[in-house]
Amino acid sequence: MNSNLRRQPAAVLWDMDGTIVDTxxxxxxxxxxxxxxxxxxxxxxxxxxxxxxxxxxxxxxxxxxxxxxxxxxxxxxxxxxxxxxxxxxGLTWRPGAVELLSKLRADGIPLALVTMSYRVYADVIIDALPKGLFDVVVTGDVVERGKPFPDAYVRAATLLAVEVQDCIAIEDSLIGLAAARSAGAHTVGVPHHSEIPTSAADAIWPTLRGRVVTDLRIPLA
Known part of the structure; x- marks a missing residue:
């Protein structure tokens, strides 16, 4: 992210389809x-x-x-x-996604999965990932309003007991980025099936490949 984003986030909130896995x-x-x-x-x-x-x-x-x-x-x-x-x-992981998830987990940064897929589908993906990656899972069948409304991201931050404004959300879609921004989270867009204009996220990364924990920073308060 930008050089002036220098504080570790309270949590990283992950979209699933298209961001972690190519589904x-x-x-x-x-x-x-x-x-x-x-x-x-x-x-x-x-x-x-x-x-x-x-x-x-x-x-x-x-x-x-x-x-x-x-x-x-x-x-x-x-x-x-x-x-x-x-x-x-079968499952094809998006480049660098599982590696970055694992690095964040190893550093003890709280992680949430925030997806509009229903829990029965999300569990297929979760079960194929390394065990214990996510502290919280919020799926489309537990929120009244889906993305682009902020509900899922607000719920994830609440369950993690952190302020959503102190979190980074990683998304591949304009709808997802709109939801994260509406909630107040900082955003990283990783385009896959559709283009993401630079105005739609705080940072646009073409891929997660090679990314490390220190790439994810938010502004100092």
């Missing part, structure tokens, strides 16, 4: 399958907007494309299809 495509493919099963051919990139969305907002997007299913059923189908896709494709 955004699994969710997009699941939505594409659901939409096409209704006889609808989505426009190119129409489903790319799902990146960073809550499952409820994703279901609303699909309904907007013409999918005629109740919201709850659509969420359940999307989750089921995404879990199947992930089971079939």
């Amino acid at each position: 955004e495509s699994h969710w997009i493919a699941a939505a594409d399958e659901i939409v096409r099963a209704q006889g609808i051919t989505p426009a190119p990139n129409a489903l790319a907007a799902l990146v960073g969305m809550s499952l409820a907002d994703g279901a609303k997007l699909m309904r907007g494309l013409g999918v005629d299913l109740p919201l709850g059923e659509l969420i359940d189908r999307h989750l089921e299809c995404a879990m199947r896709n992930t089971a079939l494709a």
Whole structure:
């Protein structure tokens, strides 16, 4: 981050899909399958907007494309299809993510997973990671409002007993960065499926590869 960011954060709050693990495509493919099963051919990139969305907002997007299913059923189908896709494709970690997580854990910096995936899906990812990385897990099924609202990040900081303004959030999407900023966290954007303008985060890193604990600093109070 910028050279004037010199204080260790109270915690680092991590997005999951697209930031730690390359699973955004699994969710997009699941939505594409659901939409096409209704006889609808989505426009190119129409489903790319799902990146960073809550499952409820994703279901609303699909309904907007013409999918005629109740919201709850659509969420359940999307989750089921995404879990199947992930089971079939396996997990590919984003470059440097697991390494940086492990370095932060070794240094004793509190870590939270803040994802719009539901807990049953997040547990698949958590179980494949080194044990005990996260002190707190906040998933999309435990907050009333998903990203871009601040609720999930505020909840994570509260559970960690830290001030969210003293935390850094790492995100790959504009929706996620908006949520973190709205909560008051400092932000690092790591683009994957979509571009992130420099104005959307405090720092933009093309990758987490080679990053170390001292790269994550916030302004002195």
